[in-house]
Amino acid sequence: MTLALPRGAVAVELDDIQATVLRYRPEPYYGTHVMLHVDDARAGRRFLRDVTPFVDSAADWWQADGPWIAVGLTYSGLAALGVPDDSLRSFPEAFRVGMAARADQLRDRGVNDPANWEPHFGTGAVHLGVSVFSDSEDAWRRTMTVARHHYRGLTVLSEQDFGAQPGALNSLGYRDSIGQPAVEGSGVQPLPGQGPAIKAGEFVLGYPGESGVPLPAPEPDVLGRNGTFVGLRKYQSRVGAFNRFLRAHATSDESRELLAAKLVGRWRSGAPLTLAPDRDDPALGADPLRNNDFTYAADQAGHRVPLGAHMRRMNPRDTQMQILADVDIHRVIRRSTAFGAPYDASAVSAQDDEIPRGLYFLFISAKAMATMEFLQQEWINNGNFMNLGEERDPNVGVQEPGASFTIPRDPVRRRVHGIETFNVLRGGEYFFLPSLSALRWLGEEH
Structure with missing residues (x-):
């Protein structure tokens, strides 16, 4: 489905930025996340040379339909390709050590501890992440056939x-996926409720951010410019626990749906409360x-x-x-x-809690690691x-x-006790999402 988005000025190099940075997830959507290991640097570089022509750019992202491929690399993946040491050292420390090593900063404790993750996550084994998105099942399967053909010679850790x-x-x-931030210079004006567009440098390297200057980027310039970072987190949804919670604290279908809406802030349909x-x-x-066109001014x-x-x-x-923060610099795509x-x-x-189903959250930001750690520390695991x-x-x-979970109301607030962890972390990685120019550079021998 193509949205009739209001056009705006273009001030970033859309034809060099990977499509998935700006292109909205289609509805309905189909796709696959593939985790790959590079056994041989030459095979890894060959893969990038072969697959890059099939990686869509963000040019005309507001009207583009059809399938697209996204390619990201972990720090260990960049090293496995033979990227020069000077370039490797230019990446942020949190990216270099990886998500599992930052578990304390991310508050990944208890059931979310990396010791409980699926085996290939957090070990340095994941080198490449390839994602295929499509608006039709047939196009998705055709695109996956193309992708599988090109990652021959690499080890598939998971699909x-x-x-x-x-x-x-x-x-x-x-x-879900309602309420994305508006990006200044992306070619589209803010939708109702998005607020003023946020500086492009908050999401794409090489452009000024909200501070007025670009964020530090990997070197050389061809590697860093127009790239960004992605935090990938795989969650197992404990549907049994979620439904038990709703049934324990609401006595009718209507009251259960209202409680479910209070937990998220939207009804199941996406309509905001x-x-x-x-x-x-x-x-x-x-x-x-309309579904994001609101403020909290009258609901403090x-x-x-x-x-x-x-x-x-x-x-x-x-x-x-109570603790002030600049919301704009903590937004993620x-x-x-x-x-x-x-x-x-x-x-x-x-038993229903263990049925394989859940969510992959992909957080895209030019400072994804720092933003995720802030969100996990301050806004998610603290009140x-x-x-x-x-x-x-x-x-x-x-x-x-x-x-417990607090529902304000007059004359007395309601505190709902016994809330459980409904989405359990099963793994995660930090990826660098290079520009198309950088993908071609990474495919060369250095």
Whole structure:
């Protein structure tokens, strides 16, 4: 589906930026995430030379449909390709050591500890991440055939198909990927509710950020410019625990759906509680020109959208926070993809928690590592910035025994106890998403 997006000025080199940085995930969507290991540097470089012609650029991203391929590299992958030491040292430390080594900064503890991850994540074994996105099943399968042909000679660590959930819902039954930030100079004006466009340098290297200067980029310039970083996190959704929680604290289908909406800040359809506080409005949820067009100015106490709701934590907008922060410099572009069995409202057992289904969250930012660590420390696994004490994000926070969720209301707030960790981390990696020029450079011998 092509959206009628309002056109704006182009001030970045769209034809050199990978499409997935700006192109919205299609609806419906199909795709695959592939994790690859480079056994031989020459085979790895050959793969990049062969696959780069099939990697779409962001040129005309606002009207482009059809399949596309994204290619990212971990630090160990760059080293495996034989990238010169001077270039390797120019990458940020958090990227060099990898996501697992930053578990403490990311608050990846307990069930989310890297010791519990799937074997290939966090070990340095993942060198390349290849993702295929498509708006049709046939095009996805054809594109995957092309991709598989070109990664011959590399070791496939995993292939995870995603998408095609009924109603485009995620593994907990919500419409997602609503509310992306507007990027200045990307060729599209902000949509209603996006607020002023954020400087391109917050998302793409080589351009001024909100501070007025470009962020440090990998060297040489051909490697760093027009690239960005991606944080990939794979979550197993514990659907049984989620449904048990809803049933324990609500006595009817209507009250369960309202509680589910309070946890996220939107109804399952995507309709925001700020605009539809009493009942779901699927037409509103499906309308990209309306479903993000709101502020929290008239809801500072959180009577419509609780202060601790997932959506409000990840983008507080004009909420009056107890600990001030510049929201614009903590925004990320998100590509959320659901995998496995679809959401099942009748699933309530512990066995249902282990059925393979969940989400891949891809966070795209020119400073993805620092931004993810801030979000994990301050807005997801802490509540002090909203004066909520130890209360954590109900969607992706790691919950302690007896954890609660606060729903403000008059005359007395409601505190819902016994919230569990509904999405358990099964692995993650930091990737560098090079420009098309950089992909060609990486395919050469240095």
